[in-house]
Amino acid sequence: MSDSENDTSDKSGASEERVPLHERRRPWWHWQRLTGSRPRLAVTTAVIGVVAGALLGGAGVAWQAEAGPFADDRACWGALSRDDAAALFAGEDGRTADVESSEVPITSDRTGAEGSSGQCLLTSDGSRITVQAHQLDPRFGGSGDRWADEFLSARLTPLGDGLLGMASDTRAWLAVPDGCVGRPSDMDVTGGPTVIxxxxxxxxYDHDVNTKARDRLARAVVRLVDHYMTEKGCTGTIADPTGRIPEPPRFLDEKKDAMCGIxxxxxxxxYGHSALGRTLVTRGAGPVxxxxxxxxxxxxGLRLMTxxxxxLAxxxxxxSTDGAKDPVKAGxxxxxxxxxxxxxxxxxxCxxxxxxxxxxxxxxxxxxxxxxxxxxFVAAEADRIGCGxxxxxxPADG
Structure with missing residues (x-):
């Protein structure tokens, strides 16, 4: 990350006039300021993981797929039945899995300004699924954020039908609709959406997406969001999206005049073919x-993203305004x-x-x-989505 991205000096008056008030400089406690580099970020992430693991261990409730003393318990804040959770670990042989669930309850700060957050951990026979509820923070500037790397990856497919969410065989996410209640405040028009x-x-990444596993994760994330909205007093549910999800993303043999199929x-x-990983492009319409x-x-190694x-934008x-010393201009x-x-x-x-x-x-x-x-890239993609x-x-290359 460049020094100019972390520059805390004041802008000129002319710059302030065209930058909205909410687009302020990154605060001193921002995670990229505290870590400063990838090695230190890794250490910080590891420490956070240990603390979170301790919390999860203390809040754990074990239960199995067979009838037993915990047969009526539900996992992940009450959103998933034991059968729902067991289905997430179902292998190709179709055997029912024994599952343990540990969680940190979904809570928010006293004012609600920071949105909701919580975590649930499902484990079965050495396998693990981590479930998170959190509000995406625009102060992190998605580009360097681990969440964007993983959950806006080309390997994921949009859920379709107007849903702000995506799924693959190893990742799935869905935003809570704004109206109920994806953002903590009606005034928070600049905050990121709340996602699970x-x-x-x-x-x-060299393997094809397993559509059965992808569909299981898509169903689960919809159940989680439905339950979250119910707990907030909302009515209505989100329909099962699996029958409408597009085909998985495709690997490309790129042409010299059509990088990424553009x-x-x-x-x-x-930039020809590499044995370290083929080029993968999202399939299906939006959000990314x-x-x-x-x-x-x-x-x-290289990402082109619209x-x-x-x-999400x-x-x-x-x-876009604080990122570097060399601004890009248009109209x-x-x-x-x-x-x-x-x-x-x-x-x-647009x-x-x-x-x-x-x-x-x-x-x-x-x-x-x-x-x-x-x-x-900007010209071609703007024309494709009707923004051109x-x-x-x-700026001149200096």
Missing amino acids: DLATGWTV EGLPLPRG RTCDRRVLFHHP VEDPR MLYAQL DQDGYGFVRDDMGLFQAE QTGPVTFLIRADSARRAADIRTLLPR PLRIRL
Whole structure:
């Protein structure tokens, strides 16, 4: 992360006039300030994991799929029956799993300004599923956030039918509808949505998505969100989405003039097929179209992403103005962005609301490629989603 992204100095008066009040500088306690680097971030994450594990261990309630003293208990804040939880661990042989559940209750701060948060851990015969309820924080600026790496990955497929959510065979997430009550306050129009997500562990990106496992996770996340809304006093439920989910994402054999399947986007030299991971592109309409190349440890070597849903695009709103020293320009009302050695981003103001166009590399060695790709990527994707024509201008390469 560049020094300019963490710069806490005041902007000029002209800059302040065009930046909304909510888009303020990253506070001193922000996790990326406290960690400062990937090694320190790993240590911090490990410590948090130990603390969370201790809390989960203290709140644990064990129960099995067969009848027994805990047969009437329900897992994950009461949202999942024992059969629901056991189904998540069902293997190809169809055997019923014995499951243990531990959880930290869903709570919010006294004012409700920070949204709800809670965690549930399901374990069975050495396998584990982690369930989280939390409000996505726009101060994290999605691009460097682990949640975006994993849950906006090209491996996930949109749930469809207007739902803000996605699923694969190892990950699933769904946002609570704003009206009931996905954001803690009616005044919180700039906050991220409240989501519930499930993660089963490691993902092998060269394998095809198992649609049966994906559908099990999609059903479970819908049950979790339905229960959350019921606990908030809401009425109505979300229909089972599994019959409408598009086919899993596809691996691409890219053409030289169609990187990530985008016509007119040239494939830079050295970006051919790699044995470390094939190119994967999201299938299905919105909320995100992601192209991931050379994924290693959940982190893509190169990601091209179009965030079409305004509720997710707002995760990048602050970063679009604070992200780097080299601002990207377009028409006066078209949006904001930047380019730097490892990233290019443009937050456009489209008819449907903000849309984020992002290219991110895992190192600064491809700075020239990012500068070449970003204007063509933004133009092509803006035309695809009906936000064009959108032509951005990069600052001089100094």
